[in-house]
Structures are given as C-alpha cells and as structure tokens.
Amino acid sequence: MKKRLLVLGIGNPGREDDGLGYEFVLSAQRTPCETVEFHHAYQLNIEDAERIQAYENVLIVDAARGLQSPYELSPIAPKESGSFTTHSLSMPNVVAIAEELYSSTPACKLLAIRGQSVEMRNGLSAAGTEALQAALHFFWSPTQSNWLPGC
Numbered sequence: 001m002k003k004r005l006l007v008l009g010i011g012n013p014g015r016e017d018d019g020l021g022y023e024f025v026l027s028a029q030r031t032p033c034e035t036v037e038f039h040h041a042y043q044l045n046i047e048d049a050e051r052i053q054a055y056e057n058v059l060i061v062d063a064a065r066g067l068q069s070p071y072e073l074s075p076i077a078p079k080e081s082g083s084f085t086t087h088s089l090s091m092p093n094v095v096a097i098a099e100e101l102y103s104s105t106p107a108c109k110l111l112a113i114r115g116q117s118v119e120m121r122n123g124l125s126a127a128g129t130e131a132l133q134a135a136l137h138f139f140w141s142p143t144q145s146n147w148l149p150g151c
Contacts, residue, residue, distance in 0.1 A: 002106075004035040006055040010062040012042050017115025017128035020063040020135075024113065027136055044089045049097035053104035060091055061135070063128075064112035070134035076108040111135060 007028060013019030022040045029038040039051065044060075052058045060076065078099050079092035089097070091110060099105045114131040115124075124132060 002056045003037060003054055005037070005057045005059065006052060006106075007036060007038045007059045007061060008048070008052070009038070009040040010042070010044060010060060011040075014120065014122055016117045016119050016121050016123065017063050017125050018118045019124065020113040020115050020128055020132055021061040023124060023132055024061045024111075024135060024139075027132070028139060031140065044091060044094050046089060046094075046097060048089070048094045049101060052094065052106055052108070053098040053102035055106045058095075058106045058108045059111055059139075060108065061111045061113065063115035063118075065115060067112060067114040070114050070131035071138060072110075072112045073138075074110050074112070076110050078105060111139070 007025060009021035009023075009025035011019045011021040011023075013022045025038045025040040028036075037055075041048070058076075064072070076091045076095055078096035079090075091108070095105065095108050113135045114127070116127045117125040
C-alpha cells in the first residue's frame with residue numbers, strides 16, 4: 001500500500017531564498033501528521049524517482065522568481081528528457097523516470113514560493129520569509145484536506 005503524501009523541499013539554505021523549499025520542510029514537519037512524510041535535498045536526482053514512486057501524492061516545494069503571488073501551486077506531468085544525467089533532473093523528468101522504472105505515477109504538484117535573493121548567505125530574505133509563511137498557511141489550511149487526511 002502506498003503512503004499518502006511526500007513533501008519534498010528543494011534548495012540550498014546557504015543561498016538565501018534558494019533555501020525556501022528546505023525551510024518549508026523544516027517548518028512544516030514541526031506539525032505532527034502521520035499521513036505526511038517530509039524530505040529535503042539540494043536538487044532532484046535519479047534516486048528521487050524511487051522515492052516518489054512509493055506515494056500516492058507528491059508535493060515538491062521550491063523557490064521561484066517572478067511570481068505575482070507569494071506562492072503558486074501547479075501540477076507536474078511526466079516528461080522525458082532528450083538528455084540524461086544523474087546529477088540533476090527536472091521535476092517532470094523525475095516523474096517520468098518513476099513512471100518508466102516503477103510503473104508508478106503519483107499525483108505530483110509543485111508549490112513554488114516566491115524568492116527574491118539568492119546571495120551566498122544563510123537565512124531567508126525578509127520577503128522570502130513572508131512568502132514562506134503564506135505558503136505554510138496555505139499548506140495547512142482546511143481547504144487542502146484532500147492532501148492531508150487525518151492531520
């Protein structure tokens with residue numbers, strides 16, 4: 001039986017707002033929820049295809065520039081790449097690999113959080129912190145109960 005939800009935060013906490021996905025996971029996992037598993041990484045790799053195939057739903061959280069709102073939620077469809085590397089893969093590539101190798105396609109979504117600064121500094125910018133708080137509020141809101149049953 002597949003697990004309900006994996007929240008996978010992507011980013012480098014040593015590059016200010018690039019660490020928004022990482023910080024999202026650290027903050028969100030402080031609220032106990034048996035149906036959600038949290039994991040963070042600097043970037044997506046081929047091993048993540050194996051990780052995501054074990055879940056019904058996957059939420060990948062990453063920083064994004066140029067968003068109009070503090071966060072945006074969008075689906076991630078599988079998409080094969082014309083090139084191959086095991087060092088860094090796109091979100092659609094990871095989903096496509098899970099589908100090909102494991103015959104498993106979890107429902108995947110991207111929660112993009114608006115970031116502004118990616119300088120070589122630990123910690124988020126003030127704007128990044130504000131966007132993170134908005135994204136966390138959205139994540140734990142009752143309207144997301146289809147993703148978070150039993151929390």
